Amino acid sequence: MKSSLKKKIAHAVGKAIFEWDMILDKEKILVGISGGKDSQALLNILFALKKKAPVDYEILPVHIDAGFKDSFAKDLGQYVEQAYGPLKIEYKNYGTVAHSHENTENPCFLCSRLRRNRLFEMAKEHGCKKIALGHTKDDIIETLFINMFYAGKIATMKPKQSLFGGTLDIIRPLSYVEQKDITGFAQSLGLPEFKNNCPSADKTKRTEIRQILKTLYAQNGNIKGNIFRSLKNIAPEYLLSR
16 A cells, blocks of 8 residues: 555545544453445554544444345354454344335335444444444535435534434544545455345435535536535524524
8 A cells, every 4th residue: 555545645634533422441442343434444554543542442343234135244254253253243124114115215215224223223232432433524525415415404424423412423534534545445445245135235315415526526626625624613693504
């Protein structure tokens, strides 16, 4: 891996963790592992950071299998155990339920909600104050436009979100890292990526938004940075809210 890329990612992750006070001493952090390059990179980075961080923390990698055919959960578990330690795997039917005829909602919305709620339960069961997810800067920008286009509101994911009266925090250490850098990071380290076996993969609203933004980014290299900075530079007096 190029040292410049490693330093760039390390700086961005360190900045996010510091600015949002993400990790405290003696904490146990549940890390959601999907099998994709983002969560694989996050796990690698958190274990590497643990060796030199001024605080001590425990990592609990967790994967929720949604119940689709051709599950990669066993292969993922073997890889994580060899590289880092045991991966806790739960086999659920969330994906099949979400794609059933009985579900009139968006299948991705229901599946995501069920998996998220189970992560909340598991964090409580295992004494984890934090849940770390592998969302990047690109994910945060895309979520902003998904909410505007399809939910009629201006909102996105925050690098750190406190839930249930502050008893649980969701943290996103990759919030300041661009997707292309994570891709380069994963490729340089040879991190495995397990193919998404969801039938709705690449057919989501997020995919549509991603393509629109990709076109805009190609036209002007400043657009992505400007959108991200705008999330901190809000002028409420020029919005319609009263």
